[in-house]
Amino acid sequence: MSFQPLLGFLLILSSIYSQAAVLKYTFVVQETNYTRLCSTKNLLTVNGQFPGPTITAHRGDTVIVDVINRGDQNITIHWHGVKQPRYPWSDGPEFVTQCPIQPGANFSQKVLLSDEEGTLWWHAHSDWSRASIHGLIVILPRLGTTYPFPQPDEQVPVVLGEWWQSDIRTVTENFIRGGGDPANSDALTINGQPGDLYNCSNTGTTKIKVEQGKTYMLRMVNAAMNNLMFLAVANHTLTVVGTDGAYTKPFSSNYITISPGQTLDILLVANQSPNNRYYMAAKLYNGQPASRFDPTTTTAIIEYAESSTPPVFPDLPAFNDRNASFNFTRRLRSLASTQHPIDVPLNIKKTLFYTLSINAIPCPANQTCEAIRNTSRFAASINNITFGMPSTSILGAYYRGMNGVYGNDFPDVPPLKFNYTQASGLNVSLRLPEVATKVKMLKHNETVEVVFQGTNLVAGIDHPMHLHGHSFYVVGSGFGNYERSRDSLTYNLVDPPHMQTIAVPQNGWTAIRFKADNPGN
CATH class of the missing domain: 2.60.40.420 (Cupredoxins -  blue copper proteins)
Structure with a gap:
C-alpha cells in the first residue's frame, strides 16, 4: 500500500x-x-x-x-x-x-x-x-538528506481514533452539564474503520496490502480523546524509529503503547507467510476497572495476497498492565547522533513541581451532578488549581494590558504536601480544588525542569501531558512519590527522548526539561 x-x-x-x-x-x-x-x-x-x-x-x-x-x-x-x-x-x-x-x-x-x-x-x-x-x-528529511535507517519501501498511515454513535457535541454537552465521565465511545478505529470485530464493519475494515520481504513505515498517531492504547501486529515485530517528530534509537517490540496525542514511526518487515492474513489490533490501556471504559478492540488486516483464511490475532498486554505501558515508554531514547544532535538543559534555572489530580467539586444545590454518588462534579487540577475560563480571552487581556482577567502567580509547588499516591484513606477535603485563572510566566531562554506528580485523589490515572511551542526531554520517570534527592540521580541526561506528549504513569511521576526559547502565550 x-x-x-x-x-x-x-x-x-x-x-x-x-x-x-x-x-x-x-x-x-x-x-x-x-x-x-x-x-x-x-x-x-x-x-x-x-x-x-x-x-x-x-x-x-x-x-x-x-x-x-x-x-x-x-x-x-x-x-x-x-x-x-x-x-x-x-x-x-x-x-x-x-x-x-x-x-x-x-x-x-x-x-x-x-x-x-x-x-x-x-x-x-x-x-x-x-x-x-x-x-x-x-x-x-530535507532535500538531499535521508533517514538515519534503511529507506522503507513504502509508508502507511495508521490513525487510531474513536467513533460515537451519538453526535459528539451532545456527548460533550452531557458530560459538561453533569460533571461526570464522558460517555464511552461505541468503537475504536484504525484509519476511521472499527474493524470486523464490531457489527456491520466487515466490509469497511482497513486492509493494508504488503509484499513479502518489503519494509513498511507505519506513521502512527493516537487521535483518541483520553485513552492510551496498546497495539500489536500478529507474528510481526515492530521496530520503533521515531516519536513526536524526532528520531529515536531503534528498538524492537512485540507491542507498542501510545498515549493520546503521541505519534510513533514504526518499521514493519513483511517476513511472514504470504498465504496468511494477520490482524493489526489495538485496545485501550486503563489502570482502572474494566467497567470504567470501553474494553473492545479495533482491528485492521495485514494482507500479503488475496486470501480467505481467518486472520491471526496478536498477543496484547492486559488492559490494566501498567508495567507493560511504563516499560515500553521507558525504552524510548533520542538518536543523539552527529547528524541528529540533542541539547539537554543541564544548568536548570527554573524548577517546577506540578501535581496532577482528579478532583471533585460539590454539586450546586440547583443542579444535577453525576460524579461520586451524584453529589459532585469531576475536575482536573494542577497544583490543586482547576482552570476557570474567563469571560475575556487571556490573549486579549495580555495584549491589551487588562487587569483582573488572570493572575500571573501560578504556584511552582502544590499548596500542600502529602502522600500523593497513598492507596486509600486520603482526606476527602484534599479533593476540593481552587477554581482560578492563573498563568505561569517564564523568562525568555530560561532553562526549565518540570516534575509532573500524579496523585491518587478520587482515582489515580495516567495523565498525558503536552506542551505547546516546545519539545521537551523526558529525563526521568517512576512510580510512587518523587523524591529529588533520590530520583534525580537516576535521570538520563545523555540520550533522553525528545517529545511533545508524555503520559505520566498512574500514581507515578515524570520529569521533563526544556529551554523556554519560543516567546508567546
Missing part, C-alpha cells in the same frame, strides 16, 4: 538552490454523512474525510493552510508538535493564541516547520470537535 497525501498541494516557491519551500493546502470544515456500526450520522470533517487529509512537507518548509469554516460551530486547528517559532498566532488553542474561526468565515493559518522531522498530526482545538477533525503531518 503506497502512502499518498490525501490532498494535493500547490508548490508556491521552490528552487534548486533552496531546500525550503512554501506549500499550500485548503481545509474545508463541513458536515459529512458517514455510516459506521449499522447506522448513519453527520460528522464534522475536513474536506469530507475521516480521518482528514495528510499534510506532507520537508523539514524546514512553511505550510499555508486556508481553513474555510462551512460548519455551524467555531473551529481552530492546532498543529500538534509543530513549535511555530516566534509565530504563535496560528497555533490553534481558541482564546489563548488566536480567536476561533466562526461559521461562514475563513482564516489562513501559517505552519512554520523548524527542526521537526518524522510524523506529527493536526487536530481541532475547540471542545471535542477534534474527535473527527484530525489528520497526519508527514515531515520528510
Whole structure:
C-alpha cells in the first residue's frame, strides 16, 4: 500500500538552490454523512474525510493552510508538535493564541516547520470537535538528506481514533452539564474503520496490502480523546524509529503503547507467510476497572495476497498492565547522533513541581451532578488549581494590558504536601480544588525542569501531558512519590527522548526539561 497525501498541494516557491519551500493546502470544515456500526450520522470533517487529509512537507518548509469554516460551530486547528517559532498566532488553542474561526468565515493559518522531522498530526482545538477533525503531518528529511535507517519501501498511515454513535457535541454537552465521565465511545478505529470485530464493519475494515520481504513505515498517531492504547501486529515485530517528530534509537517490540496525542514511526518487515492474513489490533490501556471504559478492540488486516483464511490475532498486554505501558515508554531514547544532535538543559534555572489530580467539586444545590454518588462534579487540577475560563480571552487581556482577567502567580509547588499516591484513606477535603485563572510566566531562554506528580485523589490515572511551542526531554520517570534527592540521580541526561506528549504513569511521576526559547502565550 503506497502512502499518498490525501490532498494535493500547490508548490508556491521552490528552487534548486533552496531546500525550503512554501506549500499550500485548503481545509474545508463541513458536515459529512458517514455510516459506521449499522447506522448513519453527520460528522464534522475536513474536506469530507475521516480521518482528514495528510499534510506532507520537508523539514524546514512553511505550510499555508486556508481553513474555510462551512460548519455551524467555531473551529481552530492546532498543529500538534509543530513549535511555530516566534509565530504563535496560528497555533490553534481558541482564546489563548488566536480567536476561533466562526461559521461562514475563513482564516489562513501559517505552519512554520523548524527542526521537526518524522510524523506529527493536526487536530481541532475547540471542545471535542477534534474527535473527527484530525489528520497526519508527514515531515520528510530535507532535500538531499535521508533517514538515519534503511529507506522503507513504502509508508502507511495508521490513525487510531474513536467513533460515537451519538453526535459528539451532545456527548460533550452531557458530560459538561453533569460533571461526570464522558460517555464511552461505541468503537475504536484504525484509519476511521472499527474493524470486523464490531457489527456491520466487515466490509469497511482497513486492509493494508504488503509484499513479502518489503519494509513498511507505519506513521502512527493516537487521535483518541483520553485513552492510551496498546497495539500489536500478529507474528510481526515492530521496530520503533521515531516519536513526536524526532528520531529515536531503534528498538524492537512485540507491542507498542501510545498515549493520546503521541505519534510513533514504526518499521514493519513483511517476513511472514504470504498465504496468511494477520490482524493489526489495538485496545485501550486503563489502570482502572474494566467497567470504567470501553474494553473492545479495533482491528485492521495485514494482507500479503488475496486470501480467505481467518486472520491471526496478536498477543496484547492486559488492559490494566501498567508495567507493560511504563516499560515500553521507558525504552524510548533520542538518536543523539552527529547528524541528529540533542541539547539537554543541564544548568536548570527554573524548577517546577506540578501535581496532577482528579478532583471533585460539590454539586450546586440547583443542579444535577453525576460524579461520586451524584453529589459532585469531576475536575482536573494542577497544583490543586482547576482552570476557570474567563469571560475575556487571556490573549486579549495580555495584549491589551487588562487587569483582573488572570493572575500571573501560578504556584511552582502544590499548596500542600502529602502522600500523593497513598492507596486509600486520603482526606476527602484534599479533593476540593481552587477554581482560578492563573498563568505561569517564564523568562525568555530560561532553562526549565518540570516534575509532573500524579496523585491518587478520587482515582489515580495516567495523565498525558503536552506542551505547546516546545519539545521537551523526558529525563526521568517512576512510580510512587518523587523524591529529588533520590530520583534525580537516576535521570538520563545523555540520550533522553525528545517529545511533545508524555503520559505520566498512574500514581507515578515524570520529569521533563526544556529551554523556554519560543516567546508567546
